[in-house]
Amino acid sequence: MAYKSDIEIAREAQKKPIQEIGAKIGIDGEALLPYGHDKAKVSQDFINSVQSKKNGKLILVTAINPTPAGEGKTTTTVGLGDGLNRIGKNAMVCIREASLGPNFGMKGGAAGGGMAQVVPMEEMNLHFTGDFHAITSAHSLLSAMIDNHIYWGNELEIDVRRVQWRRVVDMNDRALRQITCSLGGVANGFPREAGFDITVASEVMAILCLAKDLEDLQKRLGDMIVAYRRDRSPVYCRDIKADGAMTVLLKDAMQPNLVQTLENNPAFVHGGPFANIAHGCNSVIATTTALKLADYVVTEAGFGADLGAEKFLNIKCRKAGLSPDAVVLVATVRAMKMNGGVAKADLGDENVDAVKKGCPNLGRHIENLKSFGVPVVVAINHFVTDTDAEVQAVKDYVTEHGSEAIVSRHWELGSEGSADLAMRVAEIADSGKSQFSPIYPDDMSLFEKIETIAKRIYRADEVLADKKIRDQLKLWEEQGYGNLPVCMAKTQYSFSTDPNLRGAPTGHSVPVREVRLSAGAGFVVVVCGEIMTMPGLPRHPAAESIMLNADGQIEGLF
Known part of the structure; x- marks a missing residue:
């Protein structure tokens, strides 16, 4: 059977005017700032007006470590939201916005897939409402003002060798990773080394997603450290006097974007920090607002549960005062087989032994999530090639680990295929069994926080960090940053820092290459192994196949 592509399905969607979608969750037309007919921002005045309302139930969707076989975390998030509405619940979805870089590179979009998508798919995966452009512009304004300050006499005595603030662009462009700027003589300033990150790696993005208003x-933007003096004292964004103008540029971007699923259910799509270098969750303001408007809010966290869920639970929930009522852990039979050693080309063949061999990765994630005190349900995101025996092998394994696995066919059937999952998730969320607690306290030392995650989540034996790194952490503690959570930056493909080490490895070490203070966002980034903050394009980027057809419609997005 031939299936339609995601973009073909999205193009055929019977969308309703965005005012109708808003009305379903109590947002009147005057509180919506429309961007066309099918998307709108929610006004800050309206957000302020609902703060006294009771919170709904919060459901986190996370996944096993990603494999080339695909897991479908966003698709499951959207499908579960539709499923909850199908069984009569008032539910909405909160997901991140898509970055242009991956869209034109290799990863593709971030709007779900099959019959479980958020629309308008094309706009969401391209310019959308301009949030990422605003973030890029605000970040670039600060970059320009730093070099301008140095040019006009450097009153703050910035050491040009210690400018921490890199530039950003929302595109995968490896040629910009390391650059030399201000060349061309006296009129162009003082030459120095610099570089670019992708916009989603900007601290401005992380701040937008953690700020409550x-x-x-503006306070968080002002708190960002942009450079150091020769005596190693920090220079803040507020010292450059850029925080006010940056806030002006971000004023509209702070407001959540309301769109709809294929089944005309409400969805907030807002923010998109990297799940490696930042915390990988949609904005706090979108999640907290949704909890005031819906009885059930389904949200997701980037990459596998060892990265996305750990940061959602230890950083976002801690900072925003959130407490999840249930966690849905997404897995596929195909990914289990790949973890069990099967090549991608052979995933369509039944191989129950490989499924069983690959299940320990799933088991490790179940144990880790339970350690936060939250109930866990495994969603088996169904593929048409899955056999009954393979599915049963996953179910049996999950049962042995004190949880339950439910097959969901949302990709193929929409909410009809996710109704069983929705029913069980709602029961668990309503049960009040969640006893959520982060796995480390605020007052633990920074290095102990790193060790706690490395040992309890990654199951490493030790953290390797030289004296320079340990001294840097102690200095930040002395400067008042010791109560911050740590944001681990490592490969998403493994519990370890080796992307090729699949399954559930033990006995490994976590080498810390460097630590970075994101004083505005409010966390310490711990870089383990090789992490790219500016991706490159593959040999044949998706952009080669993206074009307008004869009818003026976009082709090639996925």
């Missing part, structure tokens, strides 16, 4: 946003 515009006042908090």
